[in-house]
Amino acid sequence: xxxGSSPGLSxxxxxxxxxxxxxxxxxxEFAFVGPDRQLTIDQALTSAWLEHNxxxxxxxxxDPAVERRRAAILHQTRTAKPWGTLTLNLQDDALRLxxxxxxxxxxxxxxxxxxxxxxxxxxxxxxxxxxxxxxSPKTVVFCPVLHDRHTTLDRYADWLxxxxxxxxxxxxxLEVLNLVATLPIETRQGERVHHLxxxxxxxxxxxxxxxxxxxxxxxxYVSAGDPNDIWGNQQRQGDAAHDDSSVTSTHTGTVxxxxxxxxxxxxxxxxxxxxxxxxxxxxxxxxxxxxxxxDRALVQMTPPSAQLLNxxxxxxxxxxxxxxxxxxxxxxxSVTTLEGGTPRARAPLAFLRPRKxxxxxxTKVFYISVHDTLLKVVQSSGxxxxxxxxxxxxSADE
Numbered sequence: 001x002x003x004g005s006s007p008g009l010s011x012x013x014x015x016x017x018x019x020x021x022x023x024x025x026x027x028x029e030f031a032f033v034g035p036d037r038q039l040t041i042d043q044a045l046t047s048a049w050l051e052h053n054x055x056x057x058x059x060x061x062x063d064p065a066v067e068r069r070r071a072a073i074l075h076q077t078r079t080a081k082p083w084g085t086l087t088l089n090l091q092d093d094a095l096r097l098x099x100x101x102x103x104x105x106x107x108x109x110x111x112x113x114x115x116x117x118x119x120x121x122x123x124x125x126x127x128x129x130x131x132x133x134x135x136s137p138k139t140v141v142f143c144p145v146l147h148d149r150h151t152t153l154d155r156y157a158d159w160l161x162x163x164x165x166x167x168x169x170x171x172x173x174l175e176v177l178n179l180v181a182t183l184p185i186e187t188r189q190g191e192r193v194h195h196l197x198x199x200x201x202x203x204x205x206x207x208x209x210x211x212x213x214x215x216x217x218x219x220x221y222v223s224a225g226d227p228n229d230i231w232g233n234q235q236r237q238g239d240a241a242h243d244d245s246s247v248t249s250t251h252t253g254t255v256x257x258x259x260x261x262x263x264x265x266x267x268x269x270x271x272x273x274x275x276x277x278x279x280x281x282x283x284x285x286x287x288x289x290x291x292x293x294x295d296r297a298l299v300q301m302t303p304p305s306a307q308l309l310n311x312x313x314x315x316x317x318x319x320x321x322x323x324x325x326x327x328x329x330x331x332x333x334s335v336t337t338l339e340g341g342t343p344r345a346r347a348p349l350a351f352l353r354p355r356k357x358x359x360x361x362x363t364k365v366f367y368i369s370v371h372d373t374l375l376k377v378v379q380s381s382g383x384x385x386x387x388x389x390x391x392x393x394x395s396a397d398e
Contacts (some may be wrong), residue, residue: 007172008148011074013037014086015121020203024145024177028053032203045199048192049166049179056182061149068093071128071144072176074121075153077168082296088124088176089159090117097141098131099305112306115163115267122204125176129201134358140188140197143179151175172208191321216339265323265366267301270294279320280346281375297368302361309350316372318348324365328357337362 002287012033021033029046031039046053060069063080071094077087090098095113109117119127128142153171157164180188187193199341273290276282276297282290293369299322308319311331323341328336336357338345349367350357 004364006148006150008150011076011086011172011174013078014084019115020144021121022200022203024053024147026057026059026148028057030145030193040318042199044317045196049196052062053179056177056179057147059182064149064382067182069177069181070175071142071181072124073156073177074146074174074176075158075171078144079116081120083120083123086121088119088121089156090119091125091159094128094142094178097133098127099307101303106226110303110306112303113267115300126205127315128176128178129197129204130313132310134311135273136185136189138189139300140180140193143197143200144176144195145200147177149175152186190260252329265299267299267366269299271297271299271322271368275322278341279319279348279371280368281318281379283349285378292372292378293374296374297370299368301367302365302367304361304363306365307362308365308367309355309357309363311350311356312354314354317350318372318375319359319366320370321345322346322366324367324369325362326365327360327362329360330357340366 005319011312012021017311018033018037019035023031023033023039025039025041028050030042030049032042032366039109056069059066062069068091070091071087072115074088076085079085081087092109095109099113099116101110103111125144128144132140133141150203151173152169153160154164154168155171156173157168159260160168174291182195183193269292273294276290276293277285282293285293297320302324308326311329321338323340324350325337326338330336338349349359
């Protein structure tokens with residue numbers, strides 16, 4: 001990485017392929033990481049925004065806390081996350097915008113919001129680029145770029161939710177700045193801003209690239225060389241407490257699977273392969289591919305009134321409802337409710353992209369999320385083994 005090979009920019013060396021990331025230089029230039037891992041200035045984009053960028057950086061350096069100019073930081077964690085150690089850590093104000101909870105715009109973050117604070121670099125940047133508010137869908141809310149202010153992790157101790165120590169004083173940080181934070185709403189709705197967002201999005205969100213990251217299938221698991229791989233490379237075995245029972249009818253040959261749990265669903269638990277077969281995307285997968293999903297599909301929980309998906313968004317995650325009730329709000333205001341375990345819940349929530357519905361939790365909701373890339377891998381690599389026709393019933397045995 002060029003621009004002096006600063007400790008901050010050296011964080012990007014942790015990525016197998018940082019191509020497409022945008023760095024805002026100290027001179028206010030837009031520099032993009034190329035396939036050779038070198039920074040190249042986009043002269044046209046820089047020329048159009050240089051005056052704004054100079055003013056933005058000058059005011060930011062004078063008072064980094066003003067006007068919510070910083071949306072997140074990028075740093076290396078001491079323990080591995082599902083995507084590796086290079087982690088994007090969202091600021092509180094950004095979390096409240098991206099993961100709103102009904103009736104709460106300030107105060108302490110909810111457990112749901114805190115759980116979404118840390119993300120992989122590409123996922124976090126993508127979520128911000130694609131976020132829109134339902135009340136003003138044409139208004140760009142985030143325009144995230146990386147910036148190296150040559151700071152260390154101890155400067156952000158209030159985000160860490162832990163004590164800071166000597167290691168933090170030498171740990172480099174890249175900041176994620178929101179270039180449109182200071183612009184009025186009418187400007188953020190204009191073509192100039194939308195052109196910048198499209199330029200960043202086109203380089204960053206490259207689904208074809210993310211789907212060809214050297215995947216191999218070894219012993220029933222997906223492995224990849226990218227330490228920030230979007231589905232992680234941890235091999236987690238199924239939870240024996242969540243075994244399912246299958247009964248085959250001697251008259252019809254129909255397999256009826258009743259999902260019985262020794263304990264209620266809890267966040268962070270794996271989902272058994274048989275439970276996954278309830279969902280239409282997974283019912284005909286062979287055991288090897290089903291296990292690929294099961295090893296990575298940990299249960300997530302959302303409290304009542306929390307927003308799971310935003311209408312108009314185009315993020316690459318597919319949410320499958322396990323338990324609980326959600327509402328789907330269409331553009332015209334019409335509302336449909338959906339309950340986990342029912343036939344209509346066999347498809348992912350608001351599956352079409354851009355999403356046609358905003359999805360809100362009515363009750364406490366348990367779900368799993370599967371990335372487009374992993375879904376494509378299990379559906380396209382090799383020929384699936386088609387199981388016997390199956391009907392599913394979900395019991396409430398707790």
